Amino acid sequence: MVCVHLKMAVGIVLAVLLYVISVVSSTHPKEQTVVGIIGQPVLLPCDRSTLATPNYPTRTRIYWQDLTPRVLHVFKDGNEEYVHQNLWYKNRTTINTDQLASGNLSLLLNPVNVRDNLLTCDVILIINHVHSQECQITVNVADMTLVCTTHGGFPEHQVTWRTHNRTLERHEAVTKTTQDPGTGTYNISSRVNVTEGQNITCSIYNPILNETQSNFIVIPASKEENRLPKWILAAFCPLGVLLIAVILCVKYPNLRKPWRKMIHCCSEPEPETTAQEAEIAELNPQQ
Numbered sequence: 001m002v003c004v005h006l007k008m009a010v011g012i013v014l015a016v017l018l019y020v021i022s023v024v025s026s027t028h029p030k031e032q033t034v035v036g037i038i039g040q041p042v043l044l045p046c047d048r049s050t051l052a053t054p055n056y057p058t059r060t061r062i063y064w065q066d067l068t069p070r071v072l073h074v075f076k077d078g079n080e081e082y083v084h085q086n087l088w089y090k091n092r093t094t095i096n097t098d099q100l101a102s103g104n105l106s107l108l109l110n111p112v113n114v115r116d117n118l119l120t121c122d123v124i125l126i127i128n129h130v131h132s133q134e135c136q137i138t139v140n141v142a143d144m145t146l147v148c149t150t151h152g153g154f155p156e157h158q159v160t161w162r163t164h165n166r167t168l169e170r171h172e173a174v175t176k177t178t179q180d181p182g183t184g185t186y187n188i189s190s191r192v193n194v195t196e197g198q199n200i201t202c203s204i205y206n207p208i209l210n211e212t213q214s215n216f217i218v219i220p221a222s223k224e225e226n227r228l229p230k231w232i233l234a235a236f237c238p239l240g241v242l243l244i245a246v247i248l249c250v251k252y253p254n255l256r257k258p259w260r261k262m263i264h265c266c267s268e269p270e271p272e273t274t275a276q277e278a279e280i281a282e283l284n285p286q287q
Helices: 004-027 230-251 257-262 275-283
Strands: 030-037 042-044 060-065 071-076 093-095 107-109 119-127 130-142 144-153 158-163 174-179 186-194 199-206 211-218
Touching: 030 042, 042 130, 071 093, 071 107, 144 158, 144 199, 158 186, 186 199
Parallel strands: 030 130
Antiparallel strands: 042 107, 060 071, 060 119, 093 107, 119 130, 144 186, 158 199, 174 186, 199 211
């Protein structure tokens, strides 16, 4: 049987754990991962700001910085400031100043370079000298290209790319068409940049035959996306240890005395004598 002390300890630990989880989940900066394609812009989203409108824009500073820390961008007292911006990010960062007061602190990085891979950007908000970390965004750089080709077709075929939810626009694909001077047939090569976790289909349509040939490609997502945040794992570790102790105490009540004392486990109490049993014993004492 588990002692009262152990029951109280379980209740206290559970209450503290729930409180810690609620506090951490409400104050922990939003951690996000975005995928950037080399040569293209990528948005580092941050819309969790606690920016107070009465203090904006005076006495307000916003810093976007990496973990080095190197400054990506600065907004200070109502204006963007480039004096402290690191040269690596110069002329590559943009913010929407009109949306800052509403809490949108997103940063556009354009264009993405190879060296931006695994860039982690912290968004730091300072109001009246009070610091708060609003967001943390990590950039995974990708340059995965898919190519769809057709040779010897006539008339000129139409190439279409489609993901699971939309058809790509013409400007999102680079398509090159050449015509053989001898046969007059067409060769087409079309390529697109894609990211992890996408399903994409290349379709080639012959308008005369009214036929479409398609190729479906699945690009698996990175396994890292399924990992639990470290703070969740850390919060549940004490609970796991306590549960193991409770199980051992209940299942093995006769463990050696030092272990029982450590986890406040006690043996089964002796059965209590009822009032009726006591009265019978008094009337019939043993000789």
